[in-house]
């Protein structure tokens with residue numbers, strides 16, 4: 753989210769915080785009928801976070817039927833599942849995130865058993881709604897995560 757904000761000359765802090773906090777209630781309240789992300793939204797509101805953050809959190813949950821209108825909302829949705837997927841790809845490569853290509857990520861997207869919990873349709877729809885080519889979008893997410901490889905421990909098993 754921070755990388756995308758920098759690219760789009762948007763508020764890096766706001767976008768970063770939105771990415772960081774959007775799933776904050778998920779572990780305790782995973783139920784789509786009654787839980788996530790409603791508690792997160794209420795808590796963010798209570799703490800005085802800007803309405804655009806709260807709305808972005810709402811809009812990332814398709815089942816709440818809150819439209820994704822702003823660049824922040826579209827970006828959150830577009831990078832959410834894909835980031836998780838790219839990290840999963842990095843975990844199974846000796847080189848980790850380094851040198852990863854969109855082509856290899858797309859190949860794994862076509863392997864249903866790999867990171868099966870990640871919804872492939874969401875990944876494709878995210879890029880589509882953002883108005884970017886999937887390849888370019890994957891390359892962007894790889895580069896963004898590569899830039900944080902230390903923190904995210906994505907150097908792979910070959911890391912010295």
Ligand SMILES: [Fe+2]
Pocket residue numbers: 774775778788789812813
């Ligand atoms: Fe979520």
